Amino acid sequence: MFCDKPLSTLRLLHYPQRNGEPPKNAARTKDGKIIAVDDHCDTEFLTLLTTFGHGGLEILDNNGDWQPVPPRPESLMVNIGDTFSSMMGGRFKAVRHRVVDLGIERYSAAFFLAPSYDVDVGFDIMKKARGETTNLTEQPFGPFLFRKMKYEKKYPEFKDLPDE
Numbered sequence: 292m293f294c295d296k297p298l299s300t301l302r303l304l305h306y307p308q309r310n311g312e313p314p315k316n317a318a319r320t321k322d323g324k325i326i327a328v329d330d331h332c333d334t335e336f337l338t339l340l341t342t343f344g345h346g347g348l349e350i351l352d353n354n355g356d357w358q359p360v361p362p363r364p365e366s367l368m369v370n371i372g373d374t375f376s377s378m379m380g381g382r383f384k385a386v387r388h389r390v391v392d393l394g395i396e397r398y399s400a401a402f403f404l405a406p407s408y409d410v411d412v413g414f415d416i417m418k419k420a421r422g423e424t425t426n427l428t429e430q431p432f433g434p435f436l437f438r439k440m441k442y443e444k445k446y447p448e449f450k451d452l453p454d455e
Protein backbone atom coordinates (compact mmCIF):
# COMPACT_ATOMS: atom_id res chain seq x y z
CA MET A 292 0.00 0.00 0.00
CA PHE A 293 2.87 2.41 0.73
CA CYS A 294 5.90 1.17 -1.24
CA ASP A 295 5.16 1.19 -4.99
CA LYS A 296 5.31 4.73 -6.53
CA PRO A 297 5.51 6.16 -2.98
CA LEU A 298 4.17 9.61 -2.18
CA SER A 299 5.49 9.70 1.39
CA THR A 300 7.59 12.76 2.13
CA LEU A 301 10.01 13.95 4.78
CA ARG A 302 9.78 17.66 5.56
CA LEU A 303 12.67 19.30 7.41
CA LEU A 304 11.63 22.65 8.78
CA HIS A 305 13.74 25.54 10.01
CA TYR A 306 12.01 28.56 11.50
CA PRO A 307 14.69 31.27 11.76
CA GLN A 308 14.60 33.60 14.72
CA ARG A 309 12.77 36.78 13.83
CA ASN A 310 14.87 39.94 13.87
CA GLY A 311 13.11 43.14 14.74
CA GLU A 312 9.43 43.88 14.51
CA PRO A 313 7.15 41.39 12.71
CA PRO A 314 5.40 42.62 9.55
CA LYS A 315 2.20 44.56 10.34
CA ASN A 316 0.07 42.09 8.37
CA ALA A 317 1.51 38.98 10.12
CA ALA A 318 -1.21 36.44 10.97
CA ARG A 319 -1.86 36.37 14.71
CA THR A 320 -3.65 34.19 17.23
CA LYS A 321 -6.56 35.65 19.23
CA ASP A 322 -4.13 36.39 22.06
CA GLY A 323 -1.70 38.16 19.73
CA LYS A 324 0.97 35.52 19.09
CA ILE A 325 2.39 35.43 15.57
CA ILE A 326 1.40 32.37 13.59
CA ALA A 327 4.32 30.62 11.87
CA VAL A 328 2.26 27.79 10.29
CA ASP A 329 -1.44 28.39 9.80
CA ASP A 330 -3.91 25.89 11.20
CA HIS A 331 -4.44 22.77 9.12
CA CYS A 332 -4.91 19.01 9.23
CA ASP A 333 -2.27 16.87 7.59
CA THR A 334 -3.63 15.32 4.41
CA GLU A 335 -1.75 12.04 4.20
CA PHE A 336 -2.21 8.81 6.16
CA LEU A 337 -0.12 9.27 9.31
CA THR A 338 2.45 11.90 10.30
CA LEU A 339 5.43 11.26 12.57
CA LEU A 340 6.66 14.56 13.95
CA THR A 341 9.56 15.66 16.11
CA THR A 342 10.11 19.26 17.19
CA PHE A 343 13.53 18.47 18.72
CA GLY A 344 12.30 19.71 22.08
CA HIS A 345 10.93 23.00 20.77
CA GLY A 346 7.52 24.31 21.80
CA GLY A 347 5.23 26.28 19.55
CA LEU A 348 3.01 23.46 18.27
CA GLU A 349 -0.67 23.81 19.23
CA ILE A 350 -3.67 21.55 18.65
CA LEU A 351 -7.36 22.41 18.55
CA ASP A 352 -9.28 20.53 21.22
CA ASN A 353 -12.91 19.35 21.09
CA ASN A 354 -14.08 22.59 22.75
CA GLY A 355 -12.50 24.69 20.01
CA ASP A 356 -9.64 25.88 22.23
CA TRP A 357 -6.00 25.83 21.14
CA GLN A 358 -3.77 23.78 23.44
CA PRO A 359 0.04 23.92 23.40
CA VAL A 360 1.71 20.54 22.88
CA PRO A 361 4.50 20.29 25.47
CA PRO A 362 7.59 18.82 23.81
CA ARG A 363 8.34 15.35 25.18
CA PRO A 364 11.98 14.23 24.96
CA GLU A 365 12.86 11.05 23.05
CA SER A 366 9.40 10.77 21.52
CA LEU A 367 7.60 11.31 18.25
CA MET A 368 4.15 12.78 17.87
CA VAL A 369 1.83 10.73 15.64
CA ASN A 370 -0.90 12.63 13.81
CA ILE A 371 -3.75 11.06 11.91
CA GLY A 372 -4.11 12.45 8.40
CA ASP A 373 -7.30 13.23 6.45
CA THR A 374 -6.83 10.08 4.36
CA PHE A 375 -6.67 7.73 7.35
CA SER A 376 -9.61 9.51 8.96
CA SER A 377 -11.73 9.11 5.84
CA MET A 378 -10.72 5.44 5.47
CA MET A 379 -11.80 4.88 9.09
CA GLY A 380 -15.22 6.39 8.33
CA GLY A 381 -14.37 9.40 10.57
CA ARG A 382 -14.00 7.23 13.71
CA PHE A 383 -10.52 8.73 14.14
CA LYS A 384 -10.15 12.42 13.45
CA ALA A 385 -7.25 14.32 11.92
CA VAL A 386 -6.26 16.90 14.52
CA ARG A 387 -6.12 20.58 13.51
CA HIS A 388 -2.78 22.05 14.47
CA ARG A 389 -0.68 25.16 13.98
CA VAL A 390 2.71 26.55 14.94
CA VAL A 391 3.08 29.81 16.84
CA ASP A 392 6.22 31.87 16.86
CA LEU A 393 7.77 31.86 20.32
CA GLY A 394 10.47 34.30 19.22
CA ILE A 395 13.18 31.64 19.08
CA GLU A 396 14.86 29.70 16.29
CA ARG A 397 13.02 26.42 15.85
CA TYR A 398 13.50 23.13 14.02
CA SER A 399 11.10 20.29 13.32
CA ALA A 400 10.94 17.25 11.07
CA ALA A 401 7.76 15.60 9.84
CA PHE A 402 7.48 12.30 7.98
CA PHE A 403 4.19 12.13 6.10
CA LEU A 404 3.37 8.46 5.48
CA ALA A 405 1.24 8.41 2.33
CA PRO A 406 -0.33 5.61 0.30
CA SER A 407 1.11 4.90 -3.14
CA TYR A 408 -0.12 6.93 -6.09
CA ASP A 409 -2.46 4.26 -7.51
CA VAL A 410 -3.77 2.80 -4.24
CA ASP A 411 -7.53 3.00 -3.76
CA VAL A 412 -8.28 5.03 -0.62
CA GLY A 413 -12.01 5.34 -1.32
CA PHE A 414 -13.23 2.66 1.08
CA ASP A 415 -13.87 2.12 4.79
CA ILE A 416 -11.14 -0.14 6.22
CA MET A 417 -13.27 -1.45 9.09
CA LYS A 418 -16.30 -2.21 6.94
CA LYS A 419 -14.14 -3.96 4.36
CA ALA A 420 -12.50 -6.03 7.13
CA ARG A 421 -15.99 -7.12 8.29
CA GLY A 422 -16.97 -8.01 4.72
CA GLU A 423 -19.57 -5.22 4.59
CA THR A 424 -20.09 -3.04 1.54
CA THR A 425 -18.90 0.53 1.77
CA ASN A 426 -20.62 3.59 0.33
CA LEU A 427 -17.44 5.32 -0.77
CA THR A 428 -16.38 5.27 -4.42
CA GLU A 429 -13.05 4.06 -5.76
CA GLN A 430 -10.46 6.79 -5.39
CA PRO A 431 -6.77 6.48 -6.28
CA PHE A 432 -4.69 8.32 -3.68
CA GLY A 433 -2.51 10.41 -6.06
CA PRO A 434 -5.30 12.37 -7.77
CA PHE A 435 -7.20 12.56 -4.42
CA LEU A 436 -4.15 14.19 -2.79
CA PHE A 437 -3.49 16.60 -5.63
CA ARG A 438 -7.12 17.75 -5.82
CA LYS A 439 -7.33 18.22 -2.03
CA MET A 440 -4.11 20.25 -1.93
CA LYS A 441 -4.95 22.32 -5.01
CA TYR A 442 -8.68 23.07 -4.70
CA GLU A 443 -9.67 22.45 -1.07
CA LYS A 444 -6.57 23.52 0.89
CA LYS A 445 -5.37 25.85 -1.90
CA TYR A 446 -1.66 25.32 -1.15
CA PRO A 447 0.24 27.61 -3.55
CA GLU A 448 2.89 24.99 -4.40
CA PHE A 449 0.12 22.80 -5.93
CA LYS A 450 -1.46 25.65 -7.91
CA ASP A 451 0.18 24.87 -11.25
CA LEU A 452 0.32 21.08 -10.96
CA PRO A 453 -1.95 18.91 -13.09
CA ASP A 454 -4.90 17.24 -11.32
CA GLU A 455 -3.54 13.71 -11.89
Ligand SMILES: O=C(O)CCC(=O)C(=O)O
Nearest residue numbers: 302304342348390399401
Ligand atom coordinates in the same frame (compact mmCIF):
# COMPACT_ATOMS: atom_id res chain seq x y z
O1 LIG B 1 6.74 22.43 12.68
C1 LIG B 1 5.88 21.78 13.27
O2 LIG B 1 5.97 21.51 14.48
C2 LIG B 1 4.66 21.26 12.54
C3 LIG B 1 4.70 21.42 11.06
C4 LIG B 1 3.45 20.91 10.41
O3 LIG B 1 2.41 20.84 11.01
C5 LIG B 1 3.48 20.45 9.02
O4 LIG B 1 4.53 20.58 8.35
O5 LIG B 1 2.45 19.90 8.55
Ligand SMILES: [Fe+2]
Nearest residue numbers: 331332333388
Ligand atom coordinates in the same frame (compact mmCIF):
# COMPACT_ATOMS: atom_id res chain seq x y z
FE1 LIG C 1 0.97 19.62 9.96
